[in-house]
Each structure stands twice: as structure tokens, then as C-alpha cells.
Amino acid sequence: NAGVTQTPKFRILKIGQSMTLQCTQDMNHNYMYWYRQDPGMGLKLIYYSVGAGITDKGEVPNGYNVSRSTTEDFPLRLELAAPSQTSVYFCASSYTVRYNEQFFGPGTRLTVL
Amino acid sequence: RKEVEQDPGPFNVPEGATVAFNCTYSNSASQSFFWYRQDCRKEPKLLMSVYSSGNEDGRFTAQLNRASQYISLLIRDSKLSDSATYLCVVSLNTGTASKLTFGTGTRLQVTL
Numbered sequence: 001n002a003g004v005t006q007t008p009k010f011r012i013l014k015i016g017q018s019m020t021l022q023c024t025q026d027m028n029h030n031y032m033y034w035y036r037q038d039p040g041m042g043l044k045l046i047y048y049s050v051g052a053g054i055t056d057k058g059e060v061p062n063g064y065n066v067s068r069s070t071t072e073d074f075p076l077r078l079e080l081a082a083p084s085q086t087s088v089y090f091c092a093s094s095y096t097v098r099y100n101e102q103f104f105g106p107g108t109r110l111t112v113l
Numbered sequence: 114r115k116e117v118e119q120d121p122g123p124f125n126v127p128e129g130a131t132v133a134f135n136c137t138y139s140n141s142a143s144q145s146f147f148w149y150r151q152d153c154r155k156e157p158k159l160l161m162s163v164y165s166s167g168n169e170d171g172r173f174t175a176q177l178n179r180a181s182q183y184i185s186l187l188i189r190d191s192k193l194s195d196s197a198t199y200l201c202v203v204s205l206n207t208g209t210a211s212k213l214t215f216g217t218g219t220r221l222q223v224t225l
Contacts, residue, residue, distance in 0.1 A: 042200070042218070045213070056210070101147070101159050103159075
């Protein structure tokens with residue numbers, strides 16, 4: 001099992017550009033999550049999904065969109081990139097709700113200039 | 114008050130030392146508790162879950178005090194490889210999903 005994979009590892013965007021961060025998991029987990037981590041800050045939840053076709057907003061959803069067409073994939077879309085979106089983005093997945101042990105991908109380091 | 118507060122790092126300890134990290138959380142309805150470890154420029158990885166009765170995994174012991182809304186992590190016989198940031202994480206079930214709230218982390222540096 002590869003676990004949770006993310007692409008790209010690094011990306012530099014110009015203000016106003018858009019991009020999609022890819023996330024795939026091969027553990028057949030129903031629950032998937034997108035977080036951002038800023039220096040010195042805890043991880044903040046952007047969006048989450050409880051299964052294919054179902055997504056919901058987290059704590060900091062503005063400026064982002066997601067879709068979940070399959071169990072495996074949970075892409076994060078940035079429209080009109082802004083410097084405030086410079087961060088490290090982590091995708092995670094979990095099997096159950098009750099104990100919610102989440103498995104994280106290696107992250108995408110995004111810089112918006 | 115932050116939802117999850119941790120000791121401000123960094124902790125610099127010699128190899129073989131015992132070190133303890135503390136964490137408090139503000140939402141008394143929180144249901145699950147975890148310690149994650151995050152190496153520099155890497156993703157967080159689950160270190161251990163924390164149960165009401167306390168639990169031990171080798172050199173690591175985690176304790177939970179629900180009345181005081183306090184979680185701790187004790188590392189005995191520290192190794193150089195324990196150097197990392199330790200994240201206190203609290204989970205609250207919202208019905209359809211669980212919301213994880215992460216502390217900002219406590220950095221541990223183990224030295225020779």
C-alpha cells in the first residue's frame with residue numbers, strides 16, 4: 001500500500017493563477033481531509049469528505065474548492081491564488097469516525113508570489 | 114483561549130533523559146485524544162492514541178485527565194531519533210465526521 005499520496009510536492013504560483021492539488025489514498029478509507037499548516041500554527045481543516053459525492057467545509061474553506069467523485073481521490077482546487085494561501089497542504093484519510101486515526105500524505109509546499 | 118494548548122518549546126534534553134509534554138483542551142465534549150509526531154518538513158504521523166485509563170507504548174506513556182481537560186506525554190530514555198515536534202490532537206465527533214483540532218506542537222531536541 002502506498003497510503004496517501006499527494007502531487008505536486010512543491011509549486012510556485014503567481015497571484016491570480018489557479019491549480020489543483022491532487023490526493024489519492026489506496027486504503028479504502030471513506031473519510032478524507034485537507035489541511036493547511038502555516039509556520040508556528042496548528043493544522044487547520046479546509047474541507048473534508050465522508051464518502052464519494054459528499055463534501056463539507058472545514059474551518060478555513062474560503063478560496064478553495066473540492067470534489068470527491070471516487071473513494072480514492074480528493075483533489076483540492078485553488079482559484080485565484082493569493083499570497084495568504086502560501087502554506088503547506090496536507091491531505092489525510094481515516095477509516096472510522098469514532099476513533100479517527102488519520103493518515104497523512106507527504107504534503108504540498110505552495111508559494112504564491 | 115485556544116482550543117488546544119501545548120507547552121511552548123523547544124525542549125532540549127540529553128540522550129537518556131525523561132521528558133514530559135503537557136496539553137490542555139477547552140471543549141469538554143471532546144471524545145478522542147492523540148499524540149502525533151511531526152519530523153521537520155514531513156507529515157504528521159500518529160504516535161499514540163490516549164485513553165482514559167492511560168496507556169503505554171514502550172518508552173512512551175500518555176495520560177488523560179478528563180476532569181482537568183489535560184493530556185500528557187512522557188518519554189523515557191530519550192533517543193536522538195525522538196527529536197521532532199509533538200502535536201497534541203483532540204477529536205470531536207460532529208455526527209457525520211470527526212473534527213480534529215491540532216495544537217501548535219512542542220519541539221523536542223535530544224542531544225548527545
